[in-house]
Amino acid sequence: MNTTKLLCIGDSLTYGYEMEPSKRWTNLLEKSLDIKVFNYGINGDTASGMLSRFMNKLIEVKPTHTLIFGGTNDLWFGLKDEHIISNIYAMTKQAVYANSIPIIGIPTPSFNLNELNFVGEDYSECIRSFQQILINHCINKDTHYIHFSKSMTQDCFMDDGIHYNAHGHQVMASLVQDKLETII
Structure with a gap:
């Protein structure tokens, strides 16, 4: 087995909400690249929740690479x-400190175009706007990222x-594999 270890931290999109484990993108990736992938996605998690458990997972797993996707x-x-970016940035700094190469996952769109978020904003538009802000952040901080959309x-x-x-899990696995192959 390859010595690459990928720690994936995130929400339901990392965990594989309602998907059989063998069909989750993290498991597909592990099999196709013959690497160890640690899936620390939690359904419903926020970037604050991810940050609160991230350092312990870094210490426990000692990954060579980390995918932060939330x-x-x-x-x-x-x-x-700004609140979300600050939590993601804190995780990237912790990953670097732990000698793990951080990769930021740019969120996928919402195709539920009529959904309003908790405060009455257009949820799809919030995601679209955040995608560009997060890409700009990654470029400014010279951080690897994957534009999943x-x-x-x-x-x-x-x-x-x-x-x-x-099908989406297969596409996700392929995108992460392509990125890892360019970094490794």
Whole structure:
């Protein structure tokens, strides 16, 4: 087995909401690259929740690479972009400190175009706006990132328009694999 260890931290999009474990993108990736992938996604988690448990996972796993992929639940609750970015930035700094190469996952879109978030904002638009802010942050901080939206079309999602179906998990695994192969 390859010595690469990837720690994935996030929410339901990392965990694999309602997906059989063998079809989750993290498991597909582990099998295709012959690396160890640690899935620390929690359904409903926020960037604050991710940050609160992140350092312990870094110490426990000692990953060579870390994928930080969250923020959509924060946006649903109406939290401001700056708050989310500060938590993601703190995790990237912790990853570097732990000698792990951080990679930021740019959130996928919401295809539930009529959904309002907790504070009455257009949820899809909040995600679109946040995607660009997070990309700019990654460019400014010279941090690796994966723009998941580029290949994630509506046929990759469950009926809720947010979570991935089996096809979406395959696409996600392929995108992460492509990125890891360029870094490793």
